[in-house]
Amino acid sequence: MTRLVFICGHAGTGKTTLAKKLIGPLMDASASPFCLLDKDxxxxxxxxxxxxxxxxxxxxxxxxxxLQHLRDAEYRGLLDTARDNLELGVSALVVGPLSREVRERRLFDRAWLGVGANVALQVVWVYTSEEVAHRRIVDRGNPNDAYKLAHWDEYRQRRFVPSGEICEDLLMFDNTAPTHADYEALLARIVGEPEL
Structure with a gap:
C-alpha cells in the first residue's frame, strides 16, 4: 500500500522542518519508500x-x-507529481500551505486528488500562534516572504486554525515547541490510522 501524507499549514509554522524530521522514521515505520515534495x-x-x-x-x-494566476497551478503540479510517484509504488510526503484545500476538505476527496482506495491518505495541519509564525518568518529572512511581511494585516486575515467539521480526520500538530514524544505520537497516528 502506498501512502499520501500532506503536511499543511500557514507560513512560519515549520511544515518543511517537520516533514524532513518525519520522512526517515516514516519510511522505517511504514516499510515504504517516500519522496518529499515541497511546493517551494x-x-x-x-x-x-x-x-x-x-x-x-x-x-x-x-x-x-x-494568488489568481499561479497558486492553483503550483498545487495542481504538486498533486500531479505526487500521483505519478504513487503510481510507481513510491509514497509521497507533500508539503505546502494548502489552506484553501484543507478548509474545503478537498484533500480528503479522492476523486479530486485522483487517487484510489489503495492509497492510504493522511492530512496533517501544522500550527503555531500568529506571533510565533511572524517571528519565524522574520528570522528566516527569506525574500519570498517580503510581500507577506509588508502586507501582514492582509495576510493574517487568511490565517485560520481548522475547527469543527473541518477537523474531521485532520491530524492537528502544534509545532510551537514539540517534544520527541510529540513527534513519535504524530508518526504513530500517520502510520497507524490511515483514512481509507
Missing part, C-alpha cells in the same frame, strides 16, 4: 521567474496576481 522547492524558482517577468518582483508569492 518544486516551484519556487519557476514562480520567481514568472513573477519577475510579470511584476518585476520575483519574490512575490502572496499578491492578488500570484
Amino acid at each position: 522547492t518544486l516551484y519556487g524558482s519557476y514562480s520567481a521567474a514568472v513573477m519577475g517577468v510579470l511584476t518585476g518582483n520575483p519574490n512575490d508569492r502572496d499578491s492578488p496576481l500570484f
Whole structure:
C-alpha cells in the first residue's frame, strides 16, 4: 500500500522542518519508500521567474496576481507529481500551505486528488500562534516572504486554525515547541490510522 501524507499549514509554522524530521522514521515505520515534495522547492524558482517577468518582483508569492494566476497551478503540479510517484509504488510526503484545500476538505476527496482506495491518505495541519509564525518568518529572512511581511494585516486575515467539521480526520500538530514524544505520537497516528 502506498501512502499520501500532506503536511499543511500557514507560513512560519515549520511544515518543511517537520516533514524532513518525519520522512526517515516514516519510511522505517511504514516499510515504504517516500519522496518529499515541497511546493517551494518544486516551484519556487519557476514562480520567481514568472513573477519577475510579470511584476518585476520575483519574490512575490502572496499578491492578488500570484494568488489568481499561479497558486492553483503550483498545487495542481504538486498533486500531479505526487500521483505519478504513487503510481510507481513510491509514497509521497507533500508539503505546502494548502489552506484553501484543507478548509474545503478537498484533500480528503479522492476523486479530486485522483487517487484510489489503495492509497492510504493522511492530512496533517501544522500550527503555531500568529506571533510565533511572524517571528519565524522574520528570522528566516527569506525574500519570498517580503510581500507577506509588508502586507501582514492582509495576510493574517487568511490565517485560520481548522475547527469543527473541518477537523474531521485532520491530524492537528502544534509545532510551537514539540517534544520527541510529540513527534513519535504524530508518526504513530500517520502510520497507524490511515483514512481509507
